[in-house]
Amino acid sequence: MAGIDTESPVPKYYQLKEIIRDMIEKEELRAGQAIPSEREFCERYGISRMTARQAIMELVNEGLLYREQGRGTFVAEKKLQQEAARLTSFTQDMRDRGMRPSSRVLELEMEPAGPVVARMLGVDRGIRIVRLRRVRDADGEPMALETSHLLYEVAKDVLDVDLSKRSLYEELGKVGVRMSRAEQSYEAGLVNEAEAEHLGVPAGSPALLIERITFDQNDRPFEYVKSTYRADRYRVTTVLYPQ
Numbered sequence: 001m002a003g004i005d006t007e008s009p010v011p012k013y014y015q016l017k018e019i020i021r022d023m024i025e026k027e028e029l030r031a032g033q034a035i036p037s038e039r040e041f042c043e044r045y046g047i048s049r050m051t052a053r054q055a056i057m058e059l060v061n062e063g064l065l066y067r068e069q070g071r072g073t074f075v076a077e078k079k080l081q082q083e084a085a086r087l088t089s090f091t092q093d094m095r096d097r098g099m100r101p102s103s104r105v106l107e108l109e110m111e112p113a114g115p116v117v118a119r120m121l122g123v124d125r126g127i128r129i130v131r132l133r134r135v136r137d138a139d140g141e142p143m144a145l146e147t148s149h150l151l152y153e154v155a156k157d158v159l160d161v162d163l164s165k166r167s168l169y170e171e172l173g174k175v176g177v178r179m180s181r182a183e184q185s186y187e188a189g190l191v192n193e194a195e196a197e198h199l200g201v202p203a204g205s206p207a208l209l210i211e212r213i214t215f216d217q218n219d220r221p222f223e224y225v226k227s228t229y230r231a232d233r234y235r236v237t238t239v240l241y242p243q
């Protein structure tokens with residue numbers, strides 16, 4: 001069994017990550033199986049609780065492990081393609097990370113498309129748009145602020161649904177809207193005054209700004225979204241393959 005080399009310049013938490021990764025690779029730990037507790041790792045490798053916690057936390061963030069509240073930490077299913085570029089909703093994204101999603105609806109308005117939204121969605125200005133602004137929480141803590149601009153034509157059937165409790169994408173799925181792809185960009189930024197209050201962090205805190213245009217099964221862009229994620233809480237991982 002590989003151990004932790006205390007002489008090595010490689011941080012101990014990183015070594016533990018590699019050990020766990022290896023156990024999964026060799027199927028000593030299988031998908032759905034609980035991993036040893038932090039305490040067991042500490043005893044087995046003579047490391048501190050903090051070291052074990054960091055290793056496990058990073059593997060959860062990378063999607064290799066997932067947590068279930070009150071039950072423990074488990075090995076995730078291998079989802080290679082999905083990890084690479086998965087088109088998920090916030091709800092699913094949080095569930096995959098072992099967290100409980102919820103939302104607070106700040107605005108739900110019908111309005112004519114302005115120049116930016118019209119350009120992003122490839123429609124004429126003035127076309128009817130639904131603007132949905134939500135604080136997105138994970139385990140009851142604010143994670144992101146998200147403003148979606150949806151084609152009214154597509155969103156009209158889900159407007160009666162309580163979007164503070166339900167997933168927009170799941171509801172759209174129920175009325176036959178299938179997502180075929182999305183174009184997404186990430187940018188570093190800062191939380192502004194107006195956002196700070198909703199996100200529960202001081203203005204000027206680091207943020208990850210995410211923009212997405214989502215296409216339906218007919219390759220029609222139906223959603224343009226701008227989100228501000230708390231950079232202290234949220235991290236994106238991507239698997240890269242050689243060409």
Ligand code: GLP
Pocket residue numbers: 088089090091092146148166167168169170212214223225227
């Ligand atoms: C993510 C996407 C948004 C999308 C949202 C739907 O956050 N970036 O573009 O609108 O998910 O979330 P849900 O289905 O959880 O309501």
